[in-house]
Amino acid sequence: MSTNITPPPMPAQPPQPGKKSHTNAYIIGGAAIIAAVVIATGIAVSGRSDDTAKPQPTVTVTETVEPEATVEEDTAAATDQNADAKVGEKARNGGAVVKVTKVAEADTIALAGVRKAAGADAKYVVLQTVVSNEGKASMDLTCSLPIANALIDDQGRRFDTIEDLYDVAGNPECNAQLQPGFDDEMKFVYRVPKDAVVTTWEFSEYDLENEVTPTLVNLT
Template sequence: MSTNITPPPVPALPPQPSKKSHTHAYIIGGAAIIAAAIVATGIAISGSGNDAAKPGPTVTVTETVEIEAAGEGEAAATTDQTTDARVGEVARNGGAVVKVTKVTETDTIVLAGARESAGADAKYVVLKTVVSNEGKASMDLTCSLPIVNALIDEQDRRFDTIEDLYEVAGNPECNAQLQPGFDDEMQFVYRIPADAVVTTWEFSEYNLENEVTSTVDLT
């Protein structure tokens, strides 16, 4: 006896995506990849821009310096002095007014009534001057220091006068005070190397507050 068996129904397969759906998926995926690449590129560009700072604009600042005008004391110190005189011209420093009338070089001088030799490789330089006292007090030209002075040669060496200028023939005696408003002849004598070439005489009135000197060109 035969039995007819009915086979169970075949389950239905899920619907297959169409070609159109695959195309959409590819487009969406590609767009996502492109967007991610753009974002990554932007970050990289932004980072590299921070590594090198962009040059800023150049700013020029002009500073104006105001020169302070000299005070009355400074102006007076400048205008009261006469410098760079020559032989035969008047040079002034404070109350001391000096005119160098003659410059001589010699091997011997008369000192305290006796002839004194300069010695080997040496010579005397004698500056004959007329000194006028235009200050407020008397001046002792030979035994005191009313006029600070120096003889300067072409090597910028500075020479002092010999001692006891009052013993030089023709000079004022020791403590012979030159009163204000008077003048007197005075010889400044220096002993220097025989080969020295003198160029300048420098002097100033003795005053601790006066640092300005006057010069006489001897060339």
């Protein structure tokens, strides 16, 4: 008697993935990578845009312009500079006090009793003054130059006195010492161009040791 043996059934094979499934996976993965790149690029661009768009601080520069001086201000400044004294007022410099009492112009003057002409293109300017010695020592007004002085015209030109002021009629003699506490009349005489317009007289007490700022007398 024969026995038929039936072999057990073979286990079923798991289904193999198809090509379509692989393709879908690749598409999904590629899309994810592209999305990540786009997002990263957008962030970077956004960052640069923010930096570019960041407002910069505004700096305001204010320039101050000084107003120009007017003619009136310039004239006032010049007047103030020459306002130490006027004709008829006492002016002081050190121990010398001088009052200009009169300013005169002449074609001739008397020198040592003789009339001397200024010349065709010149004139004499005579300052009549009273000099007071309020210092500590005597003054020789006509010989030893106790008072340094200059006559100034409207062009800024400076003129010295003529020589031998002791020969001018009415002036103190040479070596006539004006003692402290006394005063004397004194004429300062200048020879200047005919068309000169004098404006200022400058004087200072003579001092060899120190620099002295002169005093100005307005003659206009």
